[in-house]
Amino acid sequence: MSLLEQTIGSIKTTLNQEAFEAAKDRLLNQAKPAGSLGVMEDISARLAAIKGCIDVKLTNKRIVTCAGDHGVTQEGISLFPAEVTPQMVLNFVGGGASVNVIAKHAGAIVKAADLGVNYDFDKDLPIFHKKVRHGTANFTKEPAMTREQAVQSIEAGIEIVEELMAEDPMDLLGTGDMGIGNTTPSSAIIAAFSGIPVEKLTGRGTGIDDAALKNKIAVIQKALDLHKPDPSDPIDILSKVGGLEIGGLAGLVLGAAAHGIPVICDGLISTAGALIACELAPTARQYLFASHKSVEIGHKYMHDRLGLTPLIDLQFRLGEGTGAAVCMELLDLATRTLADIKTFEEVGVTSA
Amino acid sequence: MSLLEQTIGSIKTTLNQEAFEAAKDRLLNQAKPAGSLGVMEDISARLAAIKGCIDVKLTNKRIVTCAGDHGVTQEGISLFPAEVTPQMVLNFVGGGASVNVIAKHAGAIVKAADLGVNYDFDKDLPIFHKKVRHGTANFTKEPAMTREQAVQSIEAGIEIVEELMAEDPMDLLGTGDMGIGNTTPSSAIIAAFSGIPVEKLTGRGTGIDDAALKNKIAVIQKALDLHKPDPSDPIDILSKVGGLEIGGLAGLVLGAAAHGIPVICDGLISTAGALIACELAPTARQYLFASHKSVEIGHKYMHDRLGLTPLIDLQFRLGEGTGAAVCMELLDLATRTLADIKTFEEVGVTSA
Numbered sequence: 001m002s003l004l005e006q007t008i009g010s011i012k013t014t015l016n017q018e019a020f021e022a023a024k025d026r027l028l029n030q031a032k033p034a035g036s037l038g039v040m041e042d043i044s045a046r047l048a049a050i051k052g053c054i055d056v057k058l059t060n061k062r063i064v065t066c067a068g069d070h071g072v073t074q075e076g077i078s079l080f081p082a083e084v085t086p087q088m089v090l091n092f093v094g095g096g097a098s099v100n101v102i103a104k105h106a107g108a109i110v111k112a113a114d115l116g117v118n119y120d121f122d123k124d125l126p127i128f129h130k131k132v133r134h135g136t137a138n139f140t141k142e143p144a145m146t147r148e149q150a151v152q153s154i155e156a157g158i159e160i161v162e163e164l165m166a167e168d169p170m171d172l173l174g175t176g177d178m179g180i181g182n183t184t185p186s187s188a189i190i191a192a193f194s195g196i197p198v199e200k201l202t203g204r205g206t207g208i209d210d211a212a213l214k215n216k217i218a219v220i221q222k223a224l225d226l227h228k229p230d231p232s233d234p235i236d237i238l239s240k241v242g243g244l245e246i247g248g249l250a251g252l253v254l255g256a257a258a259h260g261i262p263v264i265c266d267g268l269i270s271t272a273g274a275l276i277a278c279e280l281a282p283t284a285r286q287y288l289f290a291s292h293k294s295v296e297i298g299h300k301y302m303h304d305r306l307g308l309t310p311l312i313d314l315q316f317r318l319g320e321g322t323g324a325a326v327c328m329e330l331l332d333l334a335t336r337t338l339a340d341i342k343t344f345e346e347v348g349v350t351s352a
Numbered sequence: 353m354s355l356l357e358q359t360i361g362s363i364k365t366t367l368n369q370e371a372f373e374a375a376k377d378r379l380l381n382q383a384k385p386a387g388s389l390g391v392m393e394d395i396s397a398r399l400a401a402i403k404g405c406i407d408v409k410l411t412n413k414r415i416v417t418c419a420g421d422h423g424v425t426q427e428g429i430s431l432f433p434a435e436v437t438p439q440m441v442l443n444f445v446g447g448g449a450s451v452n453v454i455a456k457h458a459g460a461i462v463k464a465a466d467l468g469v470n471y472d473f474d475k476d477l478p479i480f481h482k483k484v485r486h487g488t489a490n491f492t493k494e495p496a497m498t499r500e501q502a503v504q505s506i507e508a509g510i511e512i513v514e515e516l517m518a519e520d521p522m523d524l525l526g527t528g529d530m531g532i533g534n535t536t537p538s539s540a541i542i543a544a545f546s547g548i549p550v551e552k553l554t555g556r557g558t559g560i561d562d563a564a565l566k567n568k569i570a571v572i573q574k575a576l577d578l579h580k581p582d583p584s585d586p587i588d589i590l591s592k593v594g595g596l597e598i599g600g601l602a603g604l605v606l607g608a609a610a611h612g613i614p615v616i617c618d619g620l621i622s623t624a625g626a627l628i629a630c631e632l633a634p635t636a637r638q639y640l641f642a643s644h645k646s647v648e649i650g651h652k653y654m655h656d657r658l659g660l661t662p663l664i665d666l667q668f669r670l671g672e673g674t675g676a677a678v679c680m681e682l683l684d685l686a687t688r689t690l691a692d693i694k695t696f697e698e699v700g701v702t703s704a
Contacts, residue, residue, distance in 0.1 A: 038667025
């Protein structure tokens, strides 16, 4: 059995129902109007069900930012040149990027992963070295990668989780991405799964103008028409119109779910990865939290398909794991509200 | 000149434009797509303009939860009995309430204030003792309070800020409320200012049913018809259909603005107070941040009138300062993203 099959097979089919009921019961008895902490209550109950206890501690937090390059950048779909991908990986290592700053605030450690950057990093660089190939092919001309490489990219994500757990077990994982051009495969993925017209799913990425947006839509349509990815086969979609870091992001979700670890996914690209994961293993969704609603219009359709509501909308469109990092603080807070807010009985307040 | 007039007079008419421009410039040069941290960027630039520097430190954070009782509870407008107001004040002091737990996570200190609770607290209780009277009158029969008492409640809020600043200058103030029945005066206040029909502005508070909601709307309408508060006179509105803690909340905003301190307001009741403050002194708005969008339907109309967009919507309807406390972490984070995310030049990344 492959690592991928083995991982999918080891994801539990249900969460801890006893802990979930105990959480719901405590929430109802806390000295506040029933349900008045809204979404925070739902999150805290789900985290209790994942961890099997009321007093969940999310101490060790990790964000893994998966990087990859995209042959389709040849088609002029991004504002930034592809050389920015490796530059930003070095920026993550240096600690000066957006995700580093936000993760630090959330008490999370960021680690970058090379799934398919078109650059040879020094082997001593403290990143996950998981290069499958030097960037995808230009999928307007040929499939982005082979089916084997797609599986390899997902398994690389699973391996990253295994390595993190072996080193120092984490309590919460956040996903993030870096890859110039990667909103294009992400929009292509949700289009392939949903059949929704490409123009409804495609946004401006890092900030392209009207003409470039029109071109981007045409590029995605061309790839879909050429390869006809099978909507019932997530690996077919990933290999034909996906990205190597997107495969890695899918693997992170599957690996975390297999270990019973909550995983919070970031923006359009991370959610494309989460979508691949949950189409392969619907039970993985139990462990998944959607962080923010991106400015990228395709994001909403991904959330709809996953049946998840993002926690915040701060008009982010950055990736890297920035939205996931912001929301780690909210998940952490949710655990505190469940465990630490006292009940009517505990504090002698009259209930309704 | 009264304390109120003096405070309003000392609010600056404009923020530090130089710091604002420097912030905007740095945001544009950070190694990320321009504007990609959305609302976070706007917040950070406004905080820079308030504090007059790029590297804003929000170290000392305070939440003041103003409490008061409401004679209108006689009309059956709340699910909880009025005795819960003093019980919850004691809960805030004990540290077991929702706002305590959330504030602790945000690194903020909570202090309750008695503006008009219908209970005599021990004078040694560590709260702000600012009782104007033992609860408002039932405003379906007479004005909630006199005009003098309305001014006194606002000035009590200003005094609280003065006392906090004298003790240990704060960098950020959050507002919160406690007062059984206080969504009723809050909805009445926005109805009085805006002229919008009461049924469009009135929600279920702590969770009343359809019949009780209908009664609540009728109660508010009756008070507005009886007292005809002058929409151009915030103190007239506060005295006729307001609340003592709402006056205190208005005073907190004015006091903070006069000291150049950013202030983050909580839900429906805190925002009613902020509305009174900003109608008295429109320049106070520069220092004001709306935290969350409450489930209470009147909240939106308050935000519209204030020209503020709430940062989050987690379906809260609790008050106490809970939403303000959650958003303190976001304001703190915003300061870090502005100061600490490196520029393209600093990290050698190619810009677009």
